[in-house]
Amino acid sequence: MRGIPLVDLKAAHEEVEEEVREGFARVLATTGFVGGPEVAAFEQEFAAFSGVSRCVGVSNGTDALELVLRALGLGAGDEVVLPVNTFAATAEAVSLAGATPVFVDCDPDTQLIDVEAAAAAIGPRTKVLIPVHLYGQLAPVERLREALAGAPVRIVEDAAQCQGATRFGRQAGVGGVAATSFYPGKNLGAYGDAGAVVTDDAELADAVRIRANHGGRSKYEHVVVGRNSRLDALQAVVLRAKLKRLAGWNEARRAAAARYHALLAGQDGIQLPAVLEGNEHVWHLYVVKVGEPGEGAERRDAVVEKLNADGIGAGVHYPYPLHLTPAFADLDHFRGAFPHAEDAADRILSLPLHPHLTAEEQERVVERLLAAVG
Numbered sequence: 001m002r003g004i005p006l007v008d009l010k011a012a013h014e015e016v017e018e019e020v021r022e023g024f025a026r027v028l029a030t031t032g033f034v035g036g037p038e039v040a041a042f043e044q045e046f047a048a049f050s051g052v053s054r055c056v057g058v059s060n061g062t063d064a065l066e067l068v069l070r071a072l073g074l075g076a077g078d079e080v081v082l083p084v085n086t087f088a089a090t091a092e093a094v095s096l097a098g099a100t101p102v103f104v105d106c107d108p109d110t111q112l113i114d115v116e117a118a119a120a121a122i123g124p125r126t127k128v129l130i131p132v133h134l135y136g137q138l139a140p141v142e143r144l145r146e147a148l149a150g151a152p153v154r155i156v157e158d159a160a161q162c163q164g165a166t167r168f169g170r171q172a173g174v175g176g177v178a179a180t181s182f183y184p185g186k187n188l189g190a191y192g193d194a195g196a197v198v199t200d201d202a203e204l205a206d207a208v209r210i211r212a213n214h215g216g217r218s219k220y221e222h223v224v225v226g227r228n229s230r231l232d233a234l235q236a237v238v239l240r241a242k243l244k245r246l247a248g249w250n251e252a253r254r255a256a257a258a259r260y261h262a263l264l265a266g267q268d269g270i271q272l273p274a275v276l277e278g279n280e281h282v283w284h285l286y287v288v289k290v291g292e293p294g295e296g297a298e299r300r301d302a303v304v305e306k307l308n309a310d311g312i313g314a315g316v317h318y319p320y321p322l323h324l325t326p327a328f329a330d331l332d333h334f335r336g337a338f339p340h341a342e343d344a345a346d347r348i349l350s351l352p353l354h355p356h357l358t359a360e361e362q363e364r365v366v367e368r369l370l371a372a373v374g
């Protein structure tokens, strides 16, 4: 029997293959491999899709975050508040910009950043707050802004997992700034690394663009010390082809999530993912919790192992909250510091979810999951 992968990049490729080949031929004919008309067109199309005025394509999502922080002038001594249960890149970008990550716990139902904890972590050195739109739904940015109570703190959204998601009808970055990733497995994925910054702030977009292009707007102009983090033309071709299908693919993800919900509702020992009111979720990941709060990782690990042995690509996003990783050990946090994030890391598991998943495959996943949870 064919396995059921966590994501199916091959099925997505088959849909866009012809367009991608035609686009690659256009680029090969001109040999303009970095920047150029494909990149400019994608930037316009993704800005329009996102409902913002500016999009700056960059090399990856980590750079997108770091470039925004640098463009905002962050450096040594500045603090950035972010959730401890995120992909390492969010915190890496802060450290790479020279600032200090300040971790906070998450909400136990949605695993989104805890608003009260975020407010409590704001201090005199805090320059930025990074809500992470985890698993494909937006964090309650309007509540975070309210909780800041006028403190001079910028909100920089980590939108790597939520292309197309809305909160009260608006996407990430609208009226502010968001950094996103087009890593192949994201809802909008390139054929390699790519990322972007979306914003309505023209000055900030320009500051990001020059920092991603050796500090200038044109060749041999260097107004600040920048770097090389540009979007490649071949990646832009892929992203343009996939962007046309993204709304439909997100719709298919929503249908698949609803099917999991229906199949798993009321099952003992399985907690379903919660959706915040006002959110249109795009289900980058479908994450359930197994077992009871505080029971540790043993049962979950056994369930994942059994599913994988059955050919089902279940995963864990993410098995370690960042304060318990050696990379961030110098921040001096220990187990117990962020109880909700620690408990989630022990009990979460991600089921296969992608636009090409079939109802039969989902039934098999659920049957195997229920058997494994026992």
Ligand SMILES: *Cc1c(COP(=O)(O)O)cnc(C)c1O
Pocket (backbone or CB within 6 Å): 060, 061, 062, 063, 086, 087, 089, 090, 132, 158, 160, 161, 180, 181, 182, 183, 193, 194, 195
């Ligand atoms: C994927 C991801 C990133 C970083 O993206 P890369 O393109 O891999 O550098 C940042 N934050 C989150 C939450 C992500 O999932």
